[in-house]
Amino acid sequence: MRRSLPVLAVSAALFLGAAGSGHAATLAKPQVVDAAGDEVTTQASQDITSIQWSTTGITTVKKVGKKKVTTYTPKNLVATMNLAAAPDTRPGVRYVVNAASDCGDLNLTVVHDPTGAVVPTGYTACGGGATVDPEVTFGPTSVAWTIPLAVLPFKVGSALSAFDGYVDASEFVIGVVGTGDAVSVGIVGDRTLPSHGTAAADFAKGDVTWKIG
Numbered sequence: 001m002r003r004s005l006p007v008l009a010v011s012a013a014l015f016l017g018a019a020g021s022g023h024a025a026t027l028a029k030p031q032v033v034d035a036a037g038d039e040v041t042t043q044a045s046q047d048i049t050s051i052q053w054s055t056t057g058i059t060t061v062k063k064v065g066k067k068k069v070t071t072y073t074p075k076n077l078v079a080t081m082n083l084a085a086a087p088d089t090r091p092g093v094r095y096v097v098n099a100a101s102d103c104g105d106l107n108l109t110v111v112h113d114p115t116g117a118v119v120p121t122g123y124t125a126c127g128g129g130a131t132v133d134p135e136v137t138f139g140p141t142s143v144a145w146t147i148p149l150a151v152l153p154f155k156v157g158s159a160l161s162a163f164d165g166y167v168d169a170s171e172f173v174i175g176v177v178g179t180g181d182a183v184s185v186g187i188v189g190d191r192t193l194p195s196h197g198t199a200a201a202d203f204a205k206g207d208v209t210w211k212i213g
Contacts, residue, residue: 034204044085100162164205
């Protein structure tokens with residue numbers, strides 16, 4: 001299992017742009033945008049404002065004749081959930097993002113256990129189902145999951161859609177459902193993915209399609 005990373009580690013990978021260095025693709029509009037202040041728990045740390053799927057990778061610059069040709073090669077898939085406040089690190093508060101592909105869903109989660117340890121999980125339904133091992137970064141008002149594309153069943157150019165995400169709160173060991181609203185419970189319950197509690201403090205979705213690149 002991968003451990004969570006300090007926020008500065010990922011920030012460096014996102015903003016280095018020299019030839020052959022780690023770099024992030026130009027970000028488009030977030031695939032999911034959600035109204036602030038709509039969480040049912042009235043805790044801004046559980047209030048989703050947007051979810052952005054993107055990539056990080058390697059940028060190279062080659063000279064072809066008199067021109068410089070820049071090539072970007074994606075290496076990692078990144079999902080970032082932006083919040084109205086700093087992430088809630090209390091045990092049992094879980095952050096979840098989902099996306100669908102032609103071969104099945106991709107589900108990424110993170111929660112702190114009773115000892116305070118970070119427990120990230122990943123699951124793809126493609127090929128009969130498999131776990132993946134994301135790195136998780138907690139930013140000032142965000143949670144981000146990073147997974148090497150090499151371990152995923154998706155290729156560069158593959159389309160992802162049906163984006164959504166939610167925050168739920170449940171007792172970590174016995175799975176007692178926390179405070180939530182019935183509408184979100186029904187929506188989240190449609191997904192046959194690992195879960196220890198489906199009462200959502202906030203739920204957000206987007207109806208766009210995005211190609212990995």
